[in-house]
Amino acid sequence: MGWPERRRRAAWIGAGAAALVAGGVATTLGGIVLAARQFPDPVDDGPDPLLTDPSDTRSSVVATADGTLLHVETSLDLDEYPGDEVVVLVHGWTCSTRFWNAQMNHLAGDRPFIAYDHRGHGLSEMGKAKVTVEMLGQDLEAVLASVLPEGKRAVLVGHSMGGMAILSWAAQFPSAVTERAAAAILVSTTPREVVQQQLLTPANLPAYTRVVRPLVARSFVSTPMPLPSNKLTSRLTHYMALGPGARAAHVDFSDEMISRGxxxxxxxxxxxxxxxxxxxxxxxxxxxxxxxxxSDDLLTPPVHADFMAEALDRNGVLLEYSTYPGAGHMVPIERAPEFNQLIDDVLAALTS
Known part of the structure; x- marks a missing residue:
């Protein structure tokens, strides 16, 4: 075979491989959209008053180590509350402090709290430095050092990327864990392989899509594409982030919050x-x-919680392992009354 022929053959093979990849990507994306369209309609039973924006909070900013300003919301009784514990709410990827509306409304006037926007989220600056997982922990340390009243200890509540921020903080500031933290609640999160082990891709897709599924997953999380809030995105948000029996008020709230990002x-x-x-x-x-x-979390499925619970139990610090049947990724929104009670129970356990 001559050189020109080898080049033509290589070109045909390359074109065929590219077509196979393109077809696999299209099939995978189409399968996700189809799964979202076939997902049950949310339950339209009216608004959820717990999700209204809290009125009794104080806004401020905290400068991180590199000078980026983070937006912080605190309860009005943060400095005056006589107890020793302060609830620190750390939201997840694509969300903001509004994610915790149901918890802030529940705690207001009863327990002091701190909530903040990750850099690039909500009202916080993005900063000039390239973001890293280590930066999540460093930013949390900046908030605690600046806002947590002296002598108080944090009950850290982290959802999704917020839980990762808590673990990043613990890895980098182990002495601060005993000095500044009283307890932690890790919600819908994982310490590893969050993108690689998601379950958004339907299991019944053709075998030829397997090779491109990691590419689709990585492209999904790393492509800077605007996300409007409309019927299709609402369907996708419901499928990806909430359980099949979710309330329409919870789906709409989540979709609108994500679209603001x-x-x-x-x-x-x-x-x-x-x-x-x-x-x-x-x-x-x-x-x-x-x-x-x-139980129905597709973004951080229960296998991650199992792994964390086993490690914490082995180390003698597992306080409780709770699975919410039928709930998806947004447990603090979908199961607010039960989750709020869990926070109350953790606080009570610290003083018993």
Missing amino acids: SPKSRAAWGSALYRLNVVAGLEALSVPTAVVVG
């Missing part, structure tokens, strides 16, 4: 999370810790 920030953090490994933080978490997951 910066595409640049979403892509930057999505890329960073592809390399997630904060298992060391799980081992360094030396305070009583509860693990929470929804």
